[in-house]
Amino acid sequence: DVKVTQSSRYLVKRTGEKVFLECVQDMDHENMFWYRQDPGLGLRLIYFSYDVKMKEKGDIPEGYSVSREKKERFSLILESASTNQTSMYLCASSPTGQANTEAFFGQGTRLTVV
Amino acid sequence: KQEVTQIPAALSVPEGENLVLNCSFTDSAIYNLQWFRQDPGKGLTSLLLIQSSQREQTSGRLNASLDKSSGRSTLYIAASQPGDSATYLCAVQLYNFNKFYFGSGTKLNVKP
Numbered sequence: 001d002v003k004v005t006q007s008s009r010y011l012v013k014r015t016g017e018k019v020f021l022e023c024v025q026d027m028d029h030e031n032m033f034w035y036r037q038d039p040g041l042g043l044r045l046i047y048f049s050y051d052v053k054m055k056e057k058g059d060i061p062e063g064y065s066v067s068r069e070k071k072e073r074f075s076l077i078l079e080s081a082s083t084n085q086t087s088m089y090l091c092a093s094s095p096t097g098q099a100n101t102e103a104f105f106g107q108g109t110r111l112t113v114v
Numbered sequence: 115k116q117e118v119t120q121i122p123a124a125l126s127v128p129e130g131e132n133l134v135l136n137c138s139f140t141d142s143a144i145y146n147l148q149w150f151r152q153d154p155g156k157g158l159t160s161l162l163l164i165q166s167s168q169r170e171q172t173s174g175r176l177n178a179s180l181d182k183s184s185g186r187s188t189l190y191i192a193a194s195q196p197g198d199s200a201t202y203l204c205a206v207q208l209y210n211f212n213k214f215y216f217g218s219g220t221k222l223n224v225k226p
Contacts, residue, residue, distance in 0.1 A: 006157075033214070043203075043216045058213075090157055092214075094207075099165055101146055101207060103214060105158040 006106035019078040023091030032074035120217035137204035
C-alpha cells in the first residue's frame, strides 16, 4: 500500500520558534509538495521539489523554506513561526514522466502557533 | 493561470440517491485530472485519476468523466451512503507535472 507519512498529526509551537515538518514517501516518487489548507482559501502550494536538492517556490513561500536531501524525504521549515502560520499542512508526492501521475497525500499536520 | 471551480459548494441528499459533482477548469491543456475525498481534519484520499487521453474511470460506485474540450469533469456517485459524507476535491495537473490546481471542493452530506 502506497504511503505518504507526515511526522506529526498535531503540533503546538510558540511564536518565534523554528518549526520542522517532516514528510516521507515510500513510492520512489520524483515530485513532492507542501500545501497549507485554510477555511475559505482551499489548498495553497507553498513549495514543491522535483528531484533531490531541487526546489521551486509555490504560491505562498514567504516565511517558509524546504529541504530535500533524500528522494523519500521532504521537510518544511518555518524559520520563525508566527500566529498567521496556524494551519493544516499537507504533504503530497507524485511520479513524473509516466501516464499515471497519481498524487498521494499524507494525513496532514494541524499546526497551532501560540 | 489555470482556475478550477467546483459546483455546488455543498450538497445534502438522502441515502440511496445517485448524485453528480461538477468540476470545471479554464485551460484545457491538462495532463491529468484527479478526484480526492477529504474527511474532516484529515488528509486527502485519492479516488480516481483520469488521464487526458481517457474519457472516464470507474471504481466501485464512483464514475468520473472528463471532457477536455469543454473543460469539465463530473464525479458520479451511485446509491449514496452516509459513509460517503465528506468533501470532494478535484485537481488538474499540467504537462510539466509539477503543479496541481485544486478546486475549493464540494461538501457532501448523505442523510440516513
